[in-house]
Amino acid sequence: MESEPADQMDGPPAVFACPKLETLTKRADFVRASNARRQGTPGIHLQARKRAETEPSGIRVGYTCSKKVGNAVARNRAKRRLREIARLVLSTEGRDGWDYVLVGRKDVTANLSFTNLEQDLRRALKKVHA
């Protein structure tokens, strides 16, 4: 939102080379993403949506772990692992102007090995972008 006057004045190219990840906080954004494209894998469930042109740019990510995932410890652990793979994968493979929502799965998201979880997200991203 503040970046538009900034690139009119200076236009630092580094901002677009590596877009910063923003976190989704509004329930409406989550609902819109879940109504768009979705892709399931053994480790995670991905929901994604390309925002309209009028909305601001940048990659936005949300994380969802319902009570089905387990107790508070299991939910927080699943969310932390989702955050970690999102940081690794989406900063290079995410597309500008998209919203991504990563949904945790019972038992699997918290226990699957990290490399497998990472591959799951890459596979899901390819299918969603296609």
Add this chain to the structure above:
RNA sequence: GCGGGUGGUCGGAUGAUCGCGGGGGGGGUAACCCUUCGAGGAAAGUCCGGACUCCAUGAAAAGCACGGUGCUGGUUAACGGCCAGCGGGGGUAACCCUAGGGAUAGCGCCACAGAGAACAGACCGCCUGCUAUAUGCAGGUAAGGGUGAAACGGUGAGGUAAGAGCUCACCGCGGAUGUGGCAACACAGACGGCACGGCAAGCCCCACCGGGAGCAAUGCCAAAUAGGGGCUUCGUGUGGGCAACCACAGGGACGCUUGAACCCGAGAAGCCCGGGUUGGCAGCUAGAGGCCAGUUGGUAACAGCUGGUCCAGAUGAAUGAUCAUCUCGGGGUCUUCGGGCCCUAGACAGAAUCCGGCUUACAGGCCACCCGCGCAA
């Protein structure tokens, strides 16, 4: 050595790289850099008690209703917690459990079985008398039988027509009074002569405690929404009519146009109700504070003093990922019984205003004291 009891304690460590939340500093002040802090014994359940904030009440307080607590004494900011003691129950013992006031203030209940279930009463019996020598009638009795969770003292002896606390001894029960103890209570006990069943985690009575709501409390800022509804007052396009109302003009009439029928009646002030928003800031983390050491009082809980040390503040919600080494356990395997090799950090669980407790969950380890049995001396 084996088995058990009580109390306490730990809940992996170190390092590397990348990353996250808060505070402070720098900076071209939303980037970025430096620095520092960053989950638990239960953070949990929300079962109690407070702090704090708002509301209510004339300041405090009292009373009614409702709810809670319930042996005694102490402790505390407070408690249903804790400590010490008493009574009752369990265990060979160490020790453990215990809502444990009042049943003569009143009401209620005690199914089934049984003769009888609460001001006692008499089915089978036993005994006496009468009669027609009976399976009849009248009376006495409560020893014995049977039922039940519970049957109106128990055993023995005397006594009697048969019996009975009718009498006696012992036991049980009640108990004036005395002694010890702050008290709960304990011990002794003249005397009574058996009278007084149980349930109050049934209603209730007594004593004591509690005003209500909760940080999503509460205060502030910004934005947004209907130009919303009701009542009161003032007032209400043009014409007619005292007025209700009628005609004309105006607005609406649901995707759009038209508008015959249909609907609305400007505006201002006050009060009440309703509606919209779900952003930010404060509250918000140092307090009856925790821990350690020493010391004073106290059996102890705890309290006082001195010194040191520690202290998360998020809000789609911060502690993660990858790896290495080391140990604690566990598993597998080999064994010359010394040990070697391989795999594996592995329980319950994540702060949400804060504090004191309780309860519940918990892989496994460690420490101290105590009890029983066995062995040795």
Add this chain to the structure above:
RNA sequence: GGUCCGUUCGUCUAUCGGUUAGGACGUCAGGUUUUCAACCUGAAAAGACGGGUUCGACUCCCGUACGGACUG
């Protein structure tokens, strides 16, 4: 986060501390029918879990588990 409520056959529900825990729908078996449906007869099937009070607990008390509602 806070406040509050509930748990009984597969499902919906009833219950005065004394029952073999009642009813409806569903299920199963038999009858009826050429067969199915409907109907008739019968059967199986429950007190969330753990303690306590009581002679006796689905009921009363305490704790735990699970489920639900409200709250800006």
